Amino acid sequence: MNSRSSGSIDGACEVAGTPIKNNIRRLRFDHDEMTQQQLADKVGVTRQTIVAIEQGKYSPSLELAFRIARVFNAPLEAVFYLENPSDLNTPGGKS
Amino acid sequence: MSYQERRALVSLLCTLLIPPVYARYALSGLPAGDPYAPEVLRFWGNFFVGLIVISVGVRVVITIVFSIVNTVFTRQVEPDITDERDRLVELKAMRNGQYIFSLGFIGAMVALAAGGTPSAMFALLIVAGVFASAVDELSQFWFYRRGV
Numbered sequence: 682m683n684s685r686s687s688g689s690i691d692g693a694c695e696v697a698g699t700p701i702k703n704n705i706r707r708l709r710f711d712h713d714e715m716t717q718q719q720l721a722d723k724v725g726v727t728r729q730t731i732v733a734i735e736q737g738k739y740s741p742s743l744e745l746a747f748r749i750a751r752v753f754n755a756p757l758e759a760v761f762y763l764e765n766p767s768d769l770n771t772p773g774g775k776s
Numbered sequence: 777m778s779y780q781e782r783r784a785l786v787s788l789l790c791t792l793l794i795p796p797v798y799a800r801y802a803l804s805g806l807p808a809g810d811p812y813a814p815e816v817l818r819f820w821g822n823f824f825v826g827l828i829v830i831s832v833g834v835r836v837v838i839t840i841v842f843s844i845v846n847t848v849f850t851r852q853v854e855p856d857i858t859d860e861r862d863r864l865v866e867l868k869a870m871r872n873g874q875y876i877f878s879l880g881f882i883g884a885m886v887a888l889a890a891g892g893t894p895s896a897m898f899a900l901l902i903v904a905g906v907f908a909s910a911v912d913e914l915s916q917f918w919f920y921r922r923g924v
Contacts (some may be wrong), residue, residue, distance in 0.1 A: 726859035729778050729920075737859050738923030 703761045705735050708753045724748040779846065779854055780862070780920045786842045787835075788913040794831050795906050802826060818868035820898040827902075865919040873912030880904015 682776060710720040717731045726732075733739035734749075741749070750760045763769065802823050807815040844855055884900035 711852040717800060725857070726861065727857060729780060729855070730859050730861040732778075732810060733923065736923075742860055 695700065701740060702764050703737075703763055705731070705749065707758060709761060710754065712753060719748070720752060759775045778920060779850075779852065781917055782846060782918040783842070783854075783921065786838065786872050788917070790831075790835050790838055791814065791906060791909040791913060794834055795827060795902065798827055798830050799902070811895055814844035816894060820894065823898070838841075852922060862922065865916055865924050868919055868924060869912045870914035872915040873908040877904050880895045880907065 691699060703706055709717070717735070718728045721728045721731045726745065727747070730739060730741075731739070734741055746757060750757045753760060806819055807813060810816070878882055880900060881904060884897045884904065887900055888894070888897045
């Protein structure tokens with residue numbers, strides 16, 4: 682999973698090459714405008730890694746994804762989600 | 777530009793500067809005459825040991841200076857942890873560097889098998905090492921900038 686991102690108005694980001702998007706930016710805003718550094722400290726990574734995840738330049742490990750979701754007290758699907766769930770029907774991703 | 781990107785560029789600068797400057801001075805001691813003489817092999821042994829020691833020493837100094845200068849100019853302290861993204865970038869960059877060095881190693885062995893002198897083989901190994909290190913650091917910069 683990698684590469685460039687395309688941001689959107691609601692703060693969701695798509696990781697190019699994968700259909701995975703995330704709501705971290707919006708969730709931070711909803712949690713007393715938590716800073717990237719604060720989130721990074723809570724999950725044990727550098728601020729640059731949070732920036733990269735938000736920008737869709739890095740797809741976190743499952744463990745880190747769960748840690749982030751736990752900080753927001755939200756299920757994993759509320760933080761990371763598939764833009765087009767029907768892609769899962771095709772082995773290896775998009776057809 | 778992030779701290780990691782700047783660090784990769786500084787490391788690249790070290791790689792491109794230290795070996796050529798060291799070689800410029802050290803190669804003047806290469807024994808003339810029989811290219812297969814034991815003195816030639818001893819020279820290359822000393823050359824490699826010297827290059828490693830000088831490289832480590834200079835890199836430590838440059839890293840400290842870079843850290844200070846970076847903090848002064850950006851008002852940001854360097855990250856005190858290495859997280860999973862850093863490790864992934866490091867691994868992928870190292871893989872790219874290893875590919876290059878493997879090619880260089882094969883080239884050096886082919887040169888030796890084709891009748892080249894030990895000096896030619898060692899020179900090829902050094903060039904391969906420098907290229908591999910440069911590719912490693914460029915890869916780090918690339919992965920940090922474009923995503924991994």
